Amino acid sequence: MEAKEAFITPLPGRASDAAPGVATIDVEAVNTKGERALFASRKKVYAKRAKGTFRNIKWAVMIVSLAVYYILPWLRWDRGPALPDQAILLDFPNARFFFFFLEIWPQEFYYITGLLVLAALALFLTTSVAGRAWCGYTCPQTVWTDLMIALERFWQGDRNARMRLDKAPWSVSKIYKKVMTHLSWMLVGLLTGGAMVLYFRDAPTLMGELVTGTAPAIAYIFLGIFSFTTYLLGGIAREQVCIYMCPWPRIQGALIDKDSMLVTYRDFRGEPRAKKKKGESWDNRGDCIDCKACIAVCPVGIDIRNGPQLECIQCALCIDACNDIMKKVGRPQNLITYENFTSIEAEQRGGKPKLNLFRARNVIYLGLMMLVGGLMLAALLQRSVLDVNVLRDRNPLYVQLSGGGVRNGYTLKILNKLYDTRSYKLTVEGLKRAKLKIVGYDGDGSKAVLSVVPDDLREFRVFVSVDETGLEAVKSESAPITFVVEDLDDGKQTRRDSTFRRPAG
Amino acid sequence: MSDNHKELDEATGVHTTGHEWDGIKELNNPLPKWWLYSFYACIVWGIGYMIAYPAWPLLDGYTKGMLGYSQRAVVMSEVALAKKAQSKFRDELAKTSIEKIKTKPELLRFAMAGGKAAFGDNCAPCHGRGAQGSKGYPNLNDDDWLWGGKITDIQYTIRHGIRAADEDTRSNDMPKFGVEELLEPAQINEAAEYVLSLSGKSKDAAAAAKGKVIFEEQCAACHGDNGQGLQEMGGPTLRDAIWLYGRSKADVVKSIETGRGGIMPAWATRLDEVTIKSLAVYVHSLGGGT
Numbered sequence: 001m002e003a004k005e006a007f008i009t010p011l012p013g014r015a016s017d018a019a020p021g022v023a024t025i026d027v028e029a030v031n032t033k034g035e036r037a038l039f040a041s042r043k044k045v046y047a048k049r050a051k052g053t054f055r056n057i058k059w060a061v062m063i064v065s066l067a068v069y070y071i072l073p074w075l076r077w078d079r080g081p082a083l084p085d086q087a088i089l090l091d092f093p094n095a096r097f098f099f100f101f102l103e104i105w106p107q108e109f110y111y112i113t114g115l116l117v118l119a120a121l122a123l124f125l126t127t128s129v130a131g132r133a134w135c136g137y138t139c140p141q142t143v144w145t146d147l148m149i150a151l152e153r154f155w156q157g158d159r160n161a162r163m164r165l166d167k168a169p170w171s172v173s174k175i176y177k178k179v180m181t182h183l184s185w186m187l188v189g190l191l192t193g194g195a196m197v198l199y200f201r202d203a204p205t206l207m208g209e210l211v212t213g214t215a216p217a218i219a220y221i222f223l224g225i226f227s228f229t230t231y232l233l234g235g236i237a238r239e240q241v242c243i244y245m246c247p248w249p250r251i252q253g254a255l256i257d258k259d260s261m262l263v264t265y266r267d268f269r270g271e272p273r274a275k276k277k278k279g280e281s282w283d284n285r286g287d288c289i290d291c292k293a294c295i296a297v298c299p300v301g302i303d304i305r306n307g308p309q310l311e312c313i314q315c316a317l318c319i320d321a322c323n324d325i326m327k328k329v330g331r332p333q334n335l336i337t338y339e340n341f342t343s344i345e346a347e348q349r350g351g352k353p354k355l356n357l358f359r360a361r362n363v364i365y366l367g368l369m370m371l372v373g374g375l376m377l378a379a380l381l382q383r384s385v386l387d388v389n390v391l392r393d394r395n396p397l398y399v400q401l402s403g404g405g406v407r408n409g410y411t412l413k414i415l416n417k418l419y420d421t422r423s424y425k426l427t428v429e430g431l432k433r434a435k436l437k438i439v440g441y442d443g444d445g446s447k448a449v450l451s452v453v454p455d456d457l458r459e460f461r462v463f464v465s466v467d468e469t470g471l472e473a474v475k476s477e478s479a480p481i482t483f484v485v486e487d488l489d490d491g492k493q494t495r496r497d498s499t500f501r502r503p504a505g
Numbered sequence: 506m507s508d509n510h511k512e513l514d515e516a517t518g519v520h521t522t523g524h525e526w527d528g529i530k531e532l533n534n535p536l537p538k539w540w541l542y543s544f545y546a547c548i549v550w551g552i553g554y555m556i557a558y559p560a561w562p563l564l565d566g567y568t569k570g571m572l573g574y575s576q577r578a579v580v581m582s583e584v585a586l587a588k589k590a591q592s593k594f595r596d597e598l599a600k601t602s603i604e605k606i607k608t609k610p611e612l613l614r615f616a617m618a619g620g621k622a623a624f625g626d627n628c629a630p631c632h633g634r635g636a637q638g639s640k641g642y643p644n645l646n647d648d649d650w651l652w653g654g655k656i657t658d659i660q661y662t663i664r665h666g667i668r669a670a671d672e673d674t675r676s677n678d679m680p681k682f683g684v685e686e687l688l689e690p691a692q693i694n695e696a697a698e699y700v701l702s703l704s705g706k707s708k709d710a711a712a713a714a715k716g717k718v719i720f721e722e723q724c725a726a727c728h729g730d731n732g733q734g735l736q737e738m739g740g741p742t743l744r745d746a747i748w749l750y751g752r753s754k755a756d757v758v759k760s761i762e763t764g765r766g767g768i769m770p771a772w773a774t775r776l777d778e779v780t781i782k783s784l785a786v787y788v789h790s791l792g793g794g795t
Contacts (some may be wrong), residue, residue, distance in 0.1 A: 033518040035511075040535035244537055303663045314538060395635030399646040402745035409646065409792055440607055463792050 015074065018291035019329045025296045029303035029328035030312055042064040044166075045301035046238055047149055048159035049291075061137045062146055069293040070191070073198035079100075080419035082454040088501045090200050102380070103455070114376040120368060125365040129357065130338065135248065135450045136315035141241050143233030144192070145299065148185055155181045159296060175275075185235035186227070193226030239300040242313055250367035256308075258341035263314050265294075265305040265336050268348040273305075276329065287331045294336060300405075304336055355483070359497040363429025386422075387415035390496040398501045404468035406502045412460045414485065416452040422448045423488040426462065430481040431500055433470025437463040449488065464500060474502055591615075598779050603656055606786055613786065620787025623780050627772070629790075636791050640751060641767055646791045649747040651739050660785035666771030667739075674771055677727065677739040692719050697757045700724075703732045703744045706752065714786025 008397065018024045075087035077100055089098040097112070099106040105112050106151045126133050135142060156162045156177050174443045196220050198206055207398045209215035210223070233241050242249065256262065270288035288305070295303050302309060304346055306320045322336040343353035393409035401407055416422050428436050428448045436445035439461035452458040464476060464481065478499045511523045514532055524531045547630050555561070558570040588595075594615040598606070607613050625634065631642045638644035648654065650663050652675050665673045682688040688696065699705040699716025720732070727740035734742030741749065750769075774782060 009709065035520055036533050036535050038522065038533065038535055039538045039541050041538050111512075240537060240539070244540060393635065394644055395633070396644070397638035399637075400746055401647055402649040402742070402747045404746045407792060437792075439608070439792075440613060461790060461792075 006212055020278045021326055022291050025292045027292050027295045029295055046159045047299045048296040050297040050317040050320040052323055054316035054320050061144050065143055068203040070195050071201040084202055087204055088369050122366055124255055125254055128361050131256055131260050132314040137462055147237045148235045151182050151184045152264050187301055189227040189230035193213040193223045194229040196226045208314050214236040230461055243311050252273050259359055261338045261340050262308055263316050264339040270335050287335050293321040294324050295320040307499035361437045388494045388496050389413040390483050390498045392498050405465055407463055407465035408500050410462045412462045414452050415457045419454050420455050421451055425486045425488055427484045428464055428481055432473045433466055435465050477504055598782055603660055603782055609789050616783040616786040620783035623784050624787055643749055645788050647747055651741050653736055656789040659788050663781050663784055664773040665771040668766055669771040671771035679764040679766055681764035693761045696720055696761055697754055698759055700743050708788055
């Protein structure tokens with residue numbers, strides 16, 4: 001993926017040069033104002049390769065995030081023989097979500113809700129602090145588009161070469177380059193979709209099935225969907241997704257303020273912009289030599305010098321491009337940089353930039369995140385591995401027995417969230433002469449050993465009966481009783497209150 | 506709305522579209538063409554969909570579509586699939602003797618679930634959703650079984666019914682002592698007092714003593730010498746706390762006068778053996794099964 005040409009083509013001494021040794025790039029922002037048609041044709045963006053600090057950060061983020069995405073489904077986590085050993089598994093057929101030590105049952109979906117709330121708040125905070133940093137560095141659309149552009153550059157060369165190739169008549173070489181580009185995009189799409197389906201079924205098994213053509217149809221369908229959308233959105237649609245499809249650019253306007261650090265052109269330093277002639281002094285002019293390098297590297301094809309705009313994903317590549325130029329022409333770095341409006345205003349008056357991190361907006365977001373995180377942590381720590389529910393029968397409320405006694409029916413549900421089979425004993429307290437019977441177990445129910453297989457729910461029908469003599473001690477039509485479920489392995493008791501009803505009078 | 510109305514907006518540097526509503530003008534931030542084309546593509550898709558799938562209501566039905574798709578057919582095939590998925594358990598249930606089912610927990614769970622569903626569909630109208638019964642319709646939760654509470658007894662009763670149109674149906678006949686004038690009203694009163702006295706509810710000891718003689722002559726053959734009931738005859742015990750037709754004196758008198766004899770259909774002709782087995786397991790599990 002090495003660039004096939006230097007970053008700035010040195011063509012010294014031309015009239016169109018922005019400065020001696022720095023060519024002006026013939027490029028125009030895609031969102032140029034002025035007279036427009038009612039429906040816009042897409043202006044193809046030939047993003048030029050950028051080099052520098054932010055480009056390196058973006059490469060690093062891309063490698064880490066893609067590695068995490070591709071490697072995660074292969075991690076194993078031992079949960080005993082009865083359960084899948086995939087560390088992260090969204091097991092839809094069995095309605096379980098496995099996440100390392102944590103296993104989420106459908107009724108515990110609020111953990112996911114909590115995570116989503118936390119993610120939303122983190123996004124708000126990030127935006128408030130540093131604008132659309134999510135868009136610029138970590139959004140999958142950005143990461144994959146970056147990858148697709150790198151592949152395109154590998155096959156077709158950098159900006160100028162690509163533009164020449166598109167203008168050139170069709171030839172064997174052109175067809176080869178185009179076909180290889182699309183094939184490699186499709187391959188990336190296939191790997192992306194492939195990795196996605198691995199999260200939903202045991203990865204090694206599914207991989208084998210996919211290759212041998214024995215995977216479930218749904219796996220191929222989703223593999224196809226993800227492969228195609230990756231190819232379409234990352235390879236072809238690119239900035240169109242950010243500009244026209246994504247709601248986030250519309251929302252962010254409400255989330256940034258004058259203290260948010262945005263990728264900003266410091267116009268008080270750059271203006272008035274003008275081409276720099278050899279020997280010309282830097283006095284009475286801005287540092288911007290109007291070389292348009294910032295536009296050429298922009299993956300959405302805009303001009304950052306027009307100020308903050310909806311299209312800008314804040315990827316900071318224009319900072320790299322401009323710093324490179326400033327170094328060449330011998331002017332200070334950071335004509336384009338992360339800066340907030342407050343600082344710009346201060347600097348225009350000759351003041352110092354100010355980083356106002358601890359403002360109400362940020363503190364509130366952070367506070368909310370800590371609150372939600374704390375609540376989730378508390379819920380997680382209190383998560384029981386044994387859930388016991390006692391549902392008393394409502395129909396009939398009680399059963400008159402022929403001997404004059406009364407019987408009540410209950411449904412006992414035991415949820416064993418552990419990875420091994422557990423045995424439990426059930427007893428009932430609070431009622432004299434109460435007899436316990438459990439359907440499926442002969443004899444005295446309080447001696448029965450109830451076993452629940454790993455990671456499952458078992459329902460038991462339980463009858464409590466009191467004979468005529470015992471009934472005399474039951475004063476109320478509805479007497480309190482307590483069911484005690486004891487785990488025979490660790491002796492832990494779980495108590496659940498219920499009532500015992502008898503006929504009136 | 507011609508081009509003549511287009512103007513440049515100072516604040517944004519963008520032209521307006523020329524559209525104006527009560528002074529509100531629209532800036533021209535153009536929609537991409539691919540968006541417009543995908544809109545057209547959706548219209549084409551929609552037309553194709555209407556041809557391929559059921560779409561338009563007609564006076565006597567609807568347009569069926571070329572693919573012949575129907576949600577009902579989908580449901581039927583899903584039901585068939587579900588039945589196929591259950592076949593493993595159903596086959597095992599068919600093979601396993603009814604007494605052995607409870608020794609196989611998974612099979613028991615399947616039979617209970619199936620039995621519960623079948624009960625709701627077929628039995629609940631008379632016996633109630635919770636099998637709690639009502640006057641004349643036995644409560645299946647209790648421990649009083651006219652025809653036996655063993656699981657095989659229950660299975661037999663479900664199969665052949667009671668006083669049903671089935672050769673092997675369970676049947677007996679409580680005579681209509683009053684209606685058919687087999688007993689005088691005074692005798693009926695005395696017999697009723699005696700029956701009530703069996704569970705200590707009689708308020709007329711003299712009548713009860715006379716009633717004892719009548720009982721031994723007329724009733725003991727089915728209800729037993731001491732009113733303890735005879736299961737082989739289907740004769741209910743008259744000594745316990747459970748009374749299908751009520752335990753007030755008026756109820757007892759009416760039972761003797763008009764006779765009693767509820768009917769339960771024979772289900773063997775309506776339900777398959779596996780369902781009947783499941784029903785028996787479920788009913789037996791309700792708590793009264795012996």
